[in-house]
Amino acid sequence: MLTARDLRKTFQAQEGKTLNALDGVNFEIAKGAFFTLLGPSGCGKTTTLRSIVGLERPDSGLIEVNGKPVFDSAGAVFVPPNKRRMGMVFQSYAIWPHMNVFENVAFPLRVGATRIGAAELAGMVARVLRTVQLGGYEKRPATRLSGGQQQRLALARALVMEPDLLLLDEPLSNLDAKLREAMRLELRRLQREVGITTVYVTHDQIEALALSDVIAVMRDGRIVQSGDPESIYNRPATRFVASFIGSTNVVEGRVRAAPGTAASGLVETGMGSFECVFSDAARGADAVALSIRPENVELTAEGEPAQPGRSGSHNVFAGRIVERVFLGEVVDYLVAVGAREWRVRGRPERSFPLHQSVSLYVRPAHCLALPDDLAPVAP
Amino acid sequence: MTQEAVAGRDIAPSRGSRTATLRTLLLSLSPERGWLLPAALLAALVILTAVPLATVVVGSFRPEGLPLSAGWTLAHYIGIWSSAATYRLLGDTLLFAFGSTLLAIVIALALAWLIERTDVPGRGMFRVALLMPMATPPLLLAIGWVLIMSPRIGLIPTALQPWLGSFENGFNFYSLGGMIFVQGLAYVPTAFLILAPMVLNMDPTFEEAATVAGASAAQTLRRVSLPFLMPSLLSVGTLLAIVGVATFDVPAVVGLPGNVWVLSSEIFSMMNPSSGPPRYGESAAINASLFVLLLLALVVYERSTRHAERFAAISGKGYKAARFALRGWRIPATCFISGYFVLAVVLPFAALLWVSLVPYFSGFKPGLIAGLSFKAYADTFGSERVLDSIHNSLLIAFAASAGLMLLALILAWAIVRSRLRWARVLLDVFSMIPMGVPHLMTGVALIFVFFSWRAIPLYGTVWIIVLGHLIIYLPLASRMMQSGMMQINRELEEAAVVSGASLAQNLRRIVTPLLRPAMFALFLWVMVHSLREFSVAVMLQSGRNEVLSTILFSFWETGEPARAAAIAIVLMLALGALVALMARLTRQPGGA
Numbered sequence: 001m002l003t004a005r006d007l008r009k010t011f012q013a014q015e016g017k018t019l020n021a022l023d024g025v026n027f028e029i030a031k032g033a034f035f036t037l038l039g040p041s042g043c044g045k046t047t048t049l050r051s052i053v054g055l056e057r058p059d060s061g062l063i064e065v066n067g068k069p070v071f072d073s074a075g076a077v078f079v080p081p082n083k084r085r086m087g088m089v090f091q092s093y094a095i096w097p098h099m100n101v102f103e104n105v106a107f108p109l110r111v112g113a114t115r116i117g118a119a120e121l122a123g124m125v126a127r128v129l130r131t132v133q134l135g136g137y138e139k140r141p142a143t144r145l146s147g148g149q150q151q152r153l154a155l156a157r158a159l160v161m162e163p164d165l166l167l168l169d170e171p172l173s174n175l176d177a178k179l180r181e182a183m184r185l186e187l188r189r190l191q192r193e194v195g196i197t198t199v200y201v202t203h204d205q206i207e208a209l210a211l212s213d214v215i216a217v218m219r220d221g222r223i224v225q226s227g228d229p230e231s232i233y234n235r236p237a238t239r240f241v242a243s244f245i246g247s248t249n250v251v252e253g254r255v256r257a258a259p260g261t262a263a264s265g266l267v268e269t270g271m272g273s274f275e276c277v278f279s280d281a282a283r284g285a286d287a288v289a290l291s292i293r294p295e296n297v298e299l300t301a302e303g304e305p306a307q308p309g310r311s312g313s314h315n316v317f318a319g320r321i322v323e324r325v326f327l328g329e330v331v332d333y334l335v336a337v338g339a340r341e342w343r344v345r346g347r348p349e350r351s352f353p354l355h356q357s358v359s360l361y362v363r364p365a366h367c368l369a370l371p372d373d374l375a376p377v378a379p
Numbered sequence: 380m381t382q383e384a385v386a387g388r389d390i391a392p393s394r395g396s397r398t399a400t401l402r403t404l405l406l407s408l409s410p411e412r413g414w415l416l417p418a419a420l421l422a423a424l425v426i427l428t429a430v431p432l433a434t435v436v437v438g439s440f441r442p443e444g445l446p447l448s449a450g451w452t453l454a455h456y457i458g459i460w461s462s463a464a465t466y467r468l469l470g471d472t473l474l475f476a477f478g479s480t481l482l483a484i485v486i487a488l489a490l491a492w493l494i495e496r497t498d499v500p501g502r503g504m505f506r507v508a509l510l511m512p513m514a515t516p517p518l519l520l521a522i523g524w525v526l527i528m529s530p531r532i533g534l535i536p537t538a539l540q541p542w543l544g545s546f547e548n549g550f551n552f553y554s555l556g557g558m559i560f561v562q563g564l565a566y567v568p569t570a571f572l573i574l575a576p577m578v579l580n581m582d583p584t585f586e587e588a589a590t591v592a593g594a595s596a597a598q599t600l601r602r603v604s605l606p607f608l609m610p611s612l613l614s615v616g617t618l619l620a621i622v623g624v625a626t627f628d629v630p631a632v633v634g635l636p637g638n639v640w641v642l643s644s645e646i647f648s649m650m651n652p653s654s655g656p657p658r659y660g661e662s663a664a665i666n667a668s669l670f671v672l673l674l675l676a677l678v679v680y681e682r683s684t685r686h687a688e689r690f691a692a693i694s695g696k697g698y699k700a701a702r703f704a705l706r707g708w709r710i711p712a713t714c715f716i717s718g719y720f721v722l723a724v725v726l727p728f729a730a731l732l733w734v735s736l737v738p739y740f741s742g743f744k745p746g747l748i749a750g751l752s753f754k755a756y757a758d759t760f761g762s763e764r765v766l767d768s769i770h771n772s773l774l775i776a777f778a779a780s781a782g783l784m785l786l787a788l789i790l791a792w793a794i795v796r797s798r799l800r801w802a803r804v805l806l807d808v809f810s811m812i813p814m815g816v817p818h819l820m821t822g823v824a825l826i827f828v829f830f831s832w833r834a835i836p837l838y839g840t841v842w843i844i845v846l847g848h849l850i851i852y853l854p855l856a857s858r859m860m861q862s863g864m865m866q867i868n869r870e871l872e873e874a875a876v877v878s879g880a881s882l883a884q885n886l887r888r889i890v891t892p893l894l895r896p897a898m899f900a901l902f903l904w905v906m907v908h909s910l911r912e913f914s915v916a917v918m919l920q921s922g923r924n925e926v927l928s929t930i931l932f933s934f935w936e937t938g939e940p941a942r943a944a945a946i947a948i949v950l951m952l953a954l955g956a957l958v959a960l961m962a963r964l965t966r967q968p969g970g971a
Contacts, residue, residue, distance in 0.1 A: 055873055082876045094874035098892045108878035111888070157878065 444659025482563030523727025537742025553637025625817030822918025863897030
């Protein structure tokens with residue numbers, strides 16, 4: 001439904017430096033999908049969103065909605081933002097303070113090209129206000145709304161003209177934690193109910209995991225990996241993605257036995273050798289980064305017999321528990337292994353005390369060898 | 380629904396080139412990316428600000444002085460800068476400027492300190508009341524004080540005569556000292572408006588550290604607070620000195636009768652000699668030289684404001700300094716503040732009122748009280764000439780306010796919202812040029828322009844004064860509007876655009892309603908300043924375009940003080956009402 005092809009844009013920063021805001025962004029979004037652009041500040045996600053709606057103009061590339069280009073540098077096509085018929089929720093909500101709730105929502109209907117009769121307009125406004133659970137608030141001055149209400153008002157205004165596309169720019173970042181969780185659920189429910197194709201921008205990976213059908217992880221103006229939440233979480237393509245989504249332990253190593261056509265290979269690290277699964281991008285590499293999630297580390301107390309299922313001398317190393325946090329359904333450990341500290345998440349029924357010497361084991365399937373795109377570049 | 384990043388595919392075939400050019404042209408009209416609007420605005424600004432300047436500079440190199448006359452010469456410059464009189468003039472001008480600046484800063488700093496950092500009683504009222512001197516323009520302040528202090532028939536000398544004898548050979552108010560006194564008083568509100576926020580927002584931790592280390596209040600003041608304020612003081616001082624070098628109101632009223640001349644008096648007399656034709660060339664040369672001096676001073680000002688910002692640290696959490704308790708000093712402090720108002724507003728107003736009500740002015744004698752009447756008012760406001768001047772003043776004020784409001788709105792929009800860096804920088808620079816141009820020089824420039832290009836029949840009309848006011852108030856109007864525009868979050872306009880609004884709909888429904896308070900404040904501000912403006916109006920004066928300030932001055936010069944005073948009182952009351960209205964509209968929550 002929405003296609004972006006090779007979007008590029010550079011900015012002139014101060015002191016004459018050029019900033020690569022978009023460095024070849026490509027994606028396709030299916031109709032009705034919830035598509036999230038996720039990444040750290042400055043990765044280009046907001047620039048991409050604003051390019052979709054027309055508030056930014058890339059230097060080159062193509063953006064098509066339902067097959068029709070709204071931006072095409074080759075053919076010099078640029079549909080101005082007030083003609084693209086997309087709904088957008090801004091980070092600050094941009095609720096107009098000099099209007100009341102009704103006027104804010106009615107605005108898109110009033111400035112549009114088609115004339116809508118007063119009765120029909122009132123009906124459309126009332127309907128969308130009910131959808132966002134602001135029914136009956138028409139006469140309230142916009143300045144007398146709480147944060148959550150303002151956000152819902154911004155949503156209503158974006159949806160009232162029944163657009164094909166809904167764009168949201170970090171809409172939950174201004175809310176406190178409890179409200180954020182509640183609004184997350186509401187957003188998801190709303191999007192499913194209305195069935196509208198949605199593009200969402202955030203730096204919060206939990207939001208991305210909770211809301212999206214597809215997540216595109218961005219960094220330095222490019223999409224590094226794109227997929228559904230489970231793929232992104234369980235099969236990150238690079239070290240950056242693995243570190244950015246959820247928490248993980250990373251160990252650098254050199255390949256001793258390349259995987260070839262098999263699923264797993266052998267990697268030598270400072271802590272011992274690891275049999276691990278290689279991501280596609282890491283198959284030809286010499287130096288890799290191993291990503292091991294805290295919940296996938298199995299602990300045994302020193303001296304205890306090894307648990308069944310372990311094979312060989314790989315994937316095992318020793319450490320000592322230096323921190324222990326009981327969180328109810330899980331116990332979080334900080335385990336000192338040599339000079340480093342590993343995060344391990346364990347079950348409460350098999351719990352280890354502080355200062356206990358332990359042996360750590362990771363199944364090969366849970367040990368991911370990834371290209372190390374966070375390593376400092378050699379001079 | 381796993382999607383993989385799609386590698387590049389063939390892009391849609393390119394369109395015809397004619398549609399491409401059309402689209403590019405249409406895009407250039409869009410305010411954010413387009414160059415058409417900024418270019419048009421820049422052209423207008425250049426005509427308004429740079430062209431008049433250029434005519435004066437060119438004229439200074441012409442033997443006959445007018446820019447379109449023949450020949451080139453350096454004779455004017457040589458004549459001026461080789462004459463000892465010029466240096467004496469420059470010396471007196473600098474003395475006047477710096478003296479009045481120093482006086483104003485000392486008073487304003489004391490007032491700011493008392494009102495913002497101590498618990499002096501009535502401080503809320505005083506803070507608001509400090510706007511009132513805007514209703515007492517320097518011209519009227521000067522006339523009022525001359526009435527009070529004139530050696531022979533001044534109110535104070537005559538009132539004290541029974542006890543102290545005649546003052547005629549004693550203190551002479553028509554001196555540099557008198558000029559510095561009046562100008563200093565006139566500057567205090569401006570200096571206060573700039574210093575008070577800085578005093579209020581000083582980071583308290585530096586002073587607290589001094590107190591904890593054992594310093595007394597006086598020592599903290601001297602060793603910590605003052606040094607911290609020094610950059611701000613220097614920056615305000617430079618600004619005031621720049622104005623002081625070029626101002627004409629006070630030198631005209633207080634200086635000329637005592638034969639004290641400054642550069643502005645010299646320029647005026649060159650353009651309005653008692654005999655012979657105006658000396659265009661020489662006045663152009665003085666103006667151009669003065670402009671260069673002021674430009675240098677403006678550079679110093681820009682540098683010093685940058686430093687000032689470095690020092691004026693506000694701790695981010697909004698933690699403000701505590702107020703000093705004055706205790707035994709409360710009464711003296713209140714007297715001091717009230718004293719300023721007495722000197723700056725009450726006494727001059729009372730003097731003018733007295734003069735407007737007595738049958739003839741001969742100082743203060745109790746016996747005259749019986750003869751007070753409103754005859755002067757009836758005479759003055761019954762005269763057609765005066766009524767015409769009121770009409771002119773109002774017309775000029777309205778036209779200048781409305782014109783500036785519109786111009787500043789579009790200008791601020793273009794400066795704040797344009798994506799083109801050259802547009803933002805150039806538009807701002809050109810709108811600031813008039814700050815370095817003395818008002819008299821603007822008047823001279825307009826004479827040069829419209830006298831040389833008689834095809835445009837503006838010479839001698841009210842509209843040339845409107846143009847003059849547009850030029851001299853442009854910098855402040857532009858800054859005021861920009862400040863208002865920057866308060867509007869860009870996303871409020873973007874939301875309108877994304878919702879489908881065109882540029883016109885955006886401006887009409889979103890920007891203008893949100894800017895309304897700023898626009899209204901600007902309108903009133905320009906009205907007040909235009910009504911009280913004197914230098915430009917007197918330079919461009921002709922029989923047909925007299926305004927209140929010039930007709931007042933004319934009555935004063937021709938020995939009809941009662942009529943002058945009557946106009947002055949009415950003007951002050953009208954301005955007072957406007958200033959009060961403006962204060963209510965721009966009411967800000969004051970400090971505790």
